[in-house]
Amino acid sequence: MPDSHSSADNRAFFGPEDPDISYSRVWFYLLKSQRKFFPRFAQALKKVGINDPVWYEIIWELEKAGEHGKLMGELQEQLLLPQYALSRHVSRLEETGLVRREYIADGRRKQVLFLTEAGIGKHDEIWPIYLDALVKELSPLMSQDEAYDLARRMIKFLP
Known part of the structure; x- marks a missing residue:
């Protein structure tokens, strides 16, 4: 899709x-946007006991995995989180009673994560709050079509 602005216009805008x-x-701009919006989304999710937006991603992936759970290593790859960060988030989710882990095969090296009874269906409670915060923050800045276009462009950044 051609850009509506010429290179000369872009140089004039950016220097x-x-x-x-x-x-x-x-x-x-990606970094600044993340720093701007992350605290706002985190604050909205605290209303439903979710202390970090990453917790929502973890819960969602575990809900999709169902009763078979998900290997922590697979979750780490999907969420693009370093092992230490994911482990910290999972420990905190365990403390809230939403997630449990089981160690398998080779000692404590492999872990399978599961939602607890309290965690099952939590996505249905979290998602409306999260979506409302996303719409509140982003809809004044872009149309739905622009949001889809930006999402399509950003997908290129991911594996």
Whole structure:
């Protein structure tokens, strides 16, 4: 899809730097956007006992996995989280009683994660709150079509 702005317009907007600076602009705006919105979404989710938006992602993946659970290593790859960070989040979710883990085969090296009885269906409680926060924050900034277009572009960043 061709951009409606010419390279000259982009340089005028961002400055007369080397054209490769455009990639740094993308990176820094992604970082700043994450820092702007993350606390707002986290605050909204605290209403339903979710202390971090990553918890929602973990719960959602475990709900999709069903009664067979999900290997922690697989979850780590899906969520693009370092092992130590995922382990910390899972420990906190265990403390809330929403998630449990079982160690398998080779000692404590492999773990399978499951939703507890309290965690099953939690997604249905969380999602309306999360979606409301997303719409509240993002709809004033872009149309639904623009949101889909941005999402399609951002998918390119992922494995």
